[in-house]
Amino acid sequence: MLQKNSKLGLTIDEITIGEKIHITEKVEDxxxxxxxxxxxxxxxxxxxxDYAAMTPFKKPIVPTIMLNGIxxxxxxxxxxxxxxxxxxxHLKYxxxxxxxxxxxxxxxxxxxxxxxxxxxxSVNSYNEQKQLVIEGTLLVTPPLAL
Known part of the structure; x- marks a missing residue:
């Protein structure tokens, strides 16, 4: 059951091409x-x-599934x-x-x-150096109007 003061997201009739959201997160220990x-x-x-220092990455990286979760x-x-x-x-890392x-x-x-x-x-994600780290698309079903 939806909580009393909760609101559902946008329905298909409320969404338009070009709508955007920009989010910024920092993954910590x-x-x-x-x-x-x-x-x-x-x-x-x-x-x-120690292990990561021996790889081309040189230091530990964030698991891709965590980025996907964001x-x-x-x-x-x-x-x-x-x-x-x-x-x-469909995401490319x-x-x-x-x-x-x-x-x-x-x-x-x-x-x-x-x-x-x-x-x-569409998804475009960047690191602090403004390098593209993830690109792709999501197919989403918006909530149904109740």
Whole structure:
């Protein structure tokens, strides 16, 4: 049940092509430790400085699935918002994001299909050096009008 003062996100009739949201996050050690604990992921590239120093990355990187989580939570919170569901995603991970770096993401509605109750959202995410680290698209079903 929806909480009393909660509002659903935008319905298909309220969404227009070109709508955008820009989010900025920083992944800190506490976030990484929560992820590693929840998933039991022990990849040394994510947390071990000695190992990461021997790789082309030179220092630990943020797991791509954590970055994906930031993107998908923006869909749940903003475009289209609460009640939305991602049904398909195509993301390319072009470069690393390092611990404590800012993660800037721009989500933009690029298509609206009222007949199928879906929208296409483009994703472009950058690191602090303004290098593209993720690009792709999401197919999303907005919440239904109740």
């Amino acid at each position: 506490k976030d990484l430790l929560l992820y590693l604990g929840l998933t039991n992921d022990s990849n040394p590239l994510y947390i071990q400085h 993107i998908t939570s923006a869909v749940s919170k903003y475009i289209p918002g609460p009640g939305a569901r991602i049904i398909e995603q 072009l470069g690393p994001l390092y611990h404590y770096e800012l993660f800037d993401t721009l989500l933009e509605v690029t298509a609206v299909n009222k007949g199928q109750n879906t929208i296409t959202v």
